[in-house]
Amino acid sequence: MIEIGTFQNLKAVRATPHGMVLHNEEGDDVLLPNKYVPEGLQEGGEVEVFVYTDSEDWPIATTQRPFVQRDQYANLLVKEISALGAWMDMGLDKDLLVPFSEQDLRMDAGKYYPVYVYVDEETDRLVGSNRFRRFLSQDNLTVEEGQEVDLFILGFSDLGAKAAVNGLHEGLIFKSDIFRTLQPGERLKGFVKTVRPDGKLDLTLQPEGYAKVEPNAEKILAKLRSTANGFLALHDKSDPELIREQLEMSKKTFKKAIGGLYKEQLIELVDGGIRLK
Known part of the structure; x- marks a missing residue:
């Protein structure tokens, strides 16, 4: 099955009036429309593409480079608001929908928001969400105290800045440990300051001691x-x-x-x- 929402190398197998048909190793196919077919691509050649679904929910390939893939975090611009939700620019001809049900706070057009991108199991569509706790877990922690980690700033609370830790867990940088301006959607390095008995992570931007x-x-x-x-x-x-x-x-x-x-x-x-x- 062609995987939705990722970059993948596929083989060109057949030219059609609408574009080039591509196959993966299992023989599953997807169309690369003519406007995305690289010059010189011939049947039998390989091309790296990103696969998503079109307006009719058919898988489609593109050589465009989106800002984010499935199961990743990104800071994206809301282009417009519709009856369905917020449409965000993800670097493709088709924008990313963040349904109202997936918005922690209502989004406004012209502003950037951090989101998590995933594939909806029922429709196979790429969808965005900033209800982050659904996608983060404090069970089976993969980090330990003192470890350097990758942080993605999710937002702020009265206590400090909330961050995704290595894209897997949620952590908090207390206000007392913040010594520069942080922005939602910012990526930076940090350190695990404390692992609490309940699995909560205290973070710091500087190593301890x-x-x-x-x-x-x-x-x-x-x-x-x-x-x-x-x-x-x-x-x-x-x-x-x-x-x-x-x-x-x-x-x-x-x-x-x-x-x-x-x-x-x-x-x-x-x-x-x-x-x-």
């Missing part, structure tokens, strides 16, 4: 080197918000980092701040 001092020490050195006189008007008595604003780190991390830099004799502590040696 001494391991996080070194990269932050480098960040401080880079900041110092970028100034005209190698001086930074920050010190251990500075306002935490000022440190957060200028260096995107907590005051605690800043103090550890400058302590290490001072010990290595890379900086000197002067009135009003720190200076490169």
